[in-house]
Amino acid sequence: MLTLIGLGLHGFEGISLRGLETARRADKIFLEVYTSPTIIDMNKLQNKLGKSVSILRREDIEEKDTLLSEAEGKEIALICPGDPLIATTHINLVIEARKKGVETRVLHAASIYTAAIGESGLHIYKFGRMATLPIPSDFLPFSVYECIEENKKRGLHTILLLECDVEREERLSVGEALKTLLRMEAERKGNIINKKQTIIILSGLESAEGFKDAGIMEDIMYKEFPALPTAMIIPGRLHFTERAAFESFFHLKNPCT
Amino acid sequence: MLTLIGLGLHGFEGISLRGLETARRADKIFLEVYTSPTIIDMNKLQNKLGKSVSILRREDIEEKDTLLSEAEGKEIALICPGDPLIATTHINLVIEARKKGVETRVLHAASIYTAAIGESGLHIYKFGRMATLPIPSDFLPFSVYECIEENKKRGLHTILLLECDVEREERLSVGEALKTLLRMEAERKGNIINKKQTIIILSGLESAEGFKDAGIMEDIMYKEFPALPTAMIIPGRLHFTERAAFESFFHLKNPCT
Numbered sequence: 323m324l325t326l327i328g329l330g331l332h333g334f335e336g337i338s339l340r341g342l343e344t345a346r347r348a349d350k351i352f353l354e355v356y357t358s359p360t361i362i363d364m365n366k367l368q369n370k371l372g373k374s375v376s377i378l379r380r381e382d383i384e385e386k387d388t389l390l391s392e393a394e395g396k397e398i399a400l401i402c403p404g405d406p407l408i409a410t411t412h413i414n415l416v417i418e419a420r421k422k423g424v425e426t427r428v429l430h431a432a433s434i435y436t437a438a439i440g441e442s443g444l445h446i447y448k449f450g451r452m453a454t455l456p457i458p459s460d461f462l463p464f465s466v467y468e469c470i471e472e473n474k475k476r477g478l479h480t481i482l483l484l485e486c487d488v489e490r491e492e493r494l495s496v497g498e499a500l501k502t503l504l505r506m507e508a509e510r511k512g513n514i515i516n517k518k519q520t521i522i523i524l525s526g527l528e529s530a531e532g533f534k535d536a537g538i539m540e541d542i543m544y545k546e547f548p549a550l551p552t553a554m555i556i557p558g559r560l561h562f563t564e565r566a567a568f569e570s571f572f573h574l575k576n577p578c579t
Numbered sequence: 580m581l582t583l584i585g586l587g588l589h590g591f592e593g594i595s596l597r598g599l600e601t602a603r604r605a606d607k608i609f610l611e612v613y614t615s616p617t618i619i620d621m622n623k624l625q626n627k628l629g630k631s632v633s634i635l636r637r638e639d640i641e642e643k644d645t646l647l648s649e650a651e652g653k654e655i656a657l658i659c660p661g662d663p664l665i666a667t668t669h670i671n672l673v674i675e676a677r678k679k680g681v682e683t684r685v686l687h688a689a690s691i692y693t694a695a696i697g698e699s700g701l702h703i704y705k706f707g708r709m710a711t712l713p714i715p716s717d718f719l720p721f722s723v724y725e726c727i728e729e730n731k732k733r734g735l736h737t738i739l740l741l742e743c744d745v746e747r748e749e750r751l752s753v754g755e756a757l758k759t760l761l762r763m764e765a766e767r768k769g770n771i772i773n774k775k776q777t778i779i780i781l782s783g784l785e786s787a788e789g790f791k792d793a794g795i796m797e798d799i800m801y802k803e804f805p806a807l808p809t810a811m812i813i814p815g816r817l818h819f820t821e822r823a824a825f826e827s828f829f830h831l832k833n834p835c836t
Contacts, residue, residue, distance in 0.1 A: 331687055335597035338587055338688070339627075340785070342596065405689060407697025410820065416700075417827040430588055430694040430785065431595070432662060432687035435703065440664025440685065443673075446692065451707055451735060476729065478708060528597070528687065563667065570674040 324393045324419050326406035328431025332529040332550075334367045337401070341429045345371055348399035350392055356380040356488045357411065358403035358551055361529075375401075380489060383415055390415075393424045405433035438481060438524045438553035441534060443567025448558065450478035455499050455554075456485045457492050467506040470556055471514045477559035484552040496523055496552060500543045515539075520557065520577035526550030536572035581650040581676050583663035585688025589786040589807075591624050594658070598686045602628055605656035607649055613637040613745045614668065615660035615808055618786075632658075637746060640672055647672075650681045662690035695738060695781045695810035698791060700824025705815065707735035712756050712811075713742045714749050724763040727813055728771045734816035741809040753780055753809060757800045772796075777814065777834035783807030793829035 325344050330336020337345075345351050353362065353375050368375055378400070382388045392398055406412050406428050416426045439446050450473030453466045466482065473480045486493040500521075507515035517540040526532040531548040557579045560568065568577050582601050587593020594602075602608050610619065610632050625632050635657070639645045649655055663669050663685050673683045696703050707730030710723045723739065730737045743750040757778075764772035774797040783789040788805035814836045817825065825834050 328689065330595055330597075333597075335600070336595050336687075338593050338595055339599065340587075340590075340592035343592070405693045405697055407700070408693055408703055410702060413697075413700050413824050414820070417823055420827050428694075428697065430593075430689035430697070432585065432689060433693040436662045436665055436690040436692050437685075437687040440662055440670075440687070443664070443670050445667060446665055447709060447711075449708065451733075452704060454704075472733065476708075563671070566674055567670050570677050 323425045323427070324389070324398045324400060325427050325429060326412060326416070327399055327401045327429045328405045329401055329403045330432035331404070331434060331437055331527050332361075332532075334362055334370065336431060336528065338429060338431055341401075341431065342370070344429060345399040345401060346373070347397065348373075349396040351375045351399045351401065352378045352389060354378045354383070354400060354402045357409045358486070358488065380411070383411065390419055390422055390424060393419065394422065405430050408433050408435065432528075434483065434527070434551060434553055435481065437527050438555065441524055441527060441571075442522050442555050443571040444479050444555065444557060444564050445561065448477075448479055448561070448564075450476060450480060450558075452481045452483070454483045454485055455494055455502060457487060457494050458498060458502060462502065462506050462509065464506060464510070467503070467510060467512070467514065471512055474514055474556075474558055479558045480556045482554045482556070484554065486551055496545070496547050496554065497543050499554060500539055504539075518578055520574065520579060522555040522557070522572070523547060523552065524555070525552040534571075536568070536574055536577070538578060580682045580684070581646070581655045581657060582684050582686060583669060583673070584656055584658045584686045585662045586658055586660050587689035588661070588691060588694055588784050589618075589789075591619055591627065593688055593785065595686060595688055598658075598688065599627070601686060602656040602658060603630070604654065605630075606653040608632045608656045608658065609635045609646060611635045611640070611657060611659045614666045615743070615745065637668075640668065647676055647679055647681060650676065651679065662687050665690050665692065689785075691740065691784070691808060691810055692738065694784050695812065698781055698784060698828075699779050699812050700828045701736050701812065701814060701821050702818065705734075705736055705818070705821075706738060707733060707815075709738045709740070711740045711742055712751055712759060714744060714751050715755060715759060719759065719763050719766065721763060721767070724760070724767060724769070724771065728769055731771055731813075731815055736815045737813045739811045739813070741811065743808055753802070753804050753811065754800050756811060757796055761796075775835055777831065777836060779812040779814070779829070780804060780809065781812070782809040791828075793825070793831055793834070795835060
């Protein structure tokens with residue numbers, strides 16, 4: 323049996339009691355550290371679990387099959403950041419496990435997706451398709467622009483995650499993300515992205531360096547945000563209760579959407 | 580300070596370690612039991628917390644202001660099912676607290692939204708707007724039909740939650756939900772809902788009665804599912820990796836979308 327155990331948003335303390343108990347009973351515990359830059363104190367973690375924990379890198383899952391050969395006939399716990407199956411890598415892992423006849427189950431935990439939506443005060447029912455803004459390359463990510471466009475046309479909000487490559491220690495900053503959006507607007511001229519538009523930034527939720535801010539794009543662009551997983555929300559049409567939340571959560575009376 | 584502490588999907592064991600510690604340190608602990616039919620063993624809960632816990636009903640929050648008058652100058656913990664701010668009632672509570680000068684914070688937990696998407700094996704990036712299917716009344720919920728229509732036209736998946744009124748002990752069954760969808764199709768004739776379409780049902784995730792199934796609508800319609808929170812997914816276009824997940828998770832080779 324392979325059990326994927328969610329770690330939630332930040333640090334080891336986001337694990338559920340059910341997750342903790344399951345990990346304690348496992349024959350072997352792995353910690354996956356490559357899909358999100360969660361900072362884990364390994365001593366604390368191992369003390370809390372009463373067992374040693376092996377760190378698993380991307381290549382250990384994608385190439386070496388380390389985990390699945392251990393899981394045949396044993397209880398293996400794989401602790402992963404966030405809610406485990408939101409990362410497609412983990413879906414593939416479950417598919418591979420089942421091919422080998424290894425049973426799997428998932429113990430869920432907080433995900434940046436619902437946490438960021440909740441902390442924005444906007445209604446989850448009014449969010450359209452989400453996207454991840456990639457670290458800049460030679461190509462502009464127009465699929466992200468189209469995602470915002472589709473949502474805006476329907477009055478829906480868009481949540482964007484900012485890419486973070488943990489193993490290469492690279493992450494997209496808020497400033498770079500906004501510049502990318504404005505460059506795409508300059509090419510496409512769809513009147514989708516506007517410097518005067520209010521956006522919401524949510525960074526490092528549940529960590530000591532956590533940060534939540536909203537403002538017009540051209541102001542947010544030059545602010546510094548801590549180097550932690552970051553989500554950005556581009557609001558669509560606001561319901562009056564969402565306006566009330568905006569004012570209460572961000573002290574902004576007239577967000578410009 | 581008012582801290583909203585998420586309980587995750589089922590029972591007390593879904594709380595995070597951070598949530599548990601915070602509740603233990605609080606001057607007073609409330610448990611909210613009206614937004615989701617979570618079954619909590621109150622003795623176990625109070626033993627684990629080492630404190631008595633007061634049950635809060637909807638009217639206590641919406642009318643009586645019980646919670647907020649307690650929270651002035653004290654540490655109050657409110658334990659809520661799922662991820663706390665996904666329920667709009669809780670967003671309003673935070674707004675009211677802030678008006679009274681009561682600081683608030685949120686400790687996140689697993690939400691049915693990401694848990695159900697994860698367990699379906701479909702990619703979260705390909706989900707459009709979500710909706711809740713209400714318990715039948717005199718009116719057909721055409722806004723839900725339109726939500727599925729918008730998503731389908733863009734090839735996106737739709738997640739629907741089935742309404743559950745905890746205080747009136749009423750819930751929408753899978754069979755009723757599907758009949759409602761077919762009645763709307765019969766009126767609108769948008770070729771959106773089809774009896775031969777494959778759908779996914781996820782019920783009571785992380786509970787002993789939990790259930791996960793997929794099949795064509797006319798077969799699923801007559802199955803019995805346990806009386807627990809239920810999510811339904813109507814898939815849009817499938818990516819080949821999503822097809823692989825479908826086969827692995829539900830033993831269905833050719834889902835009809």
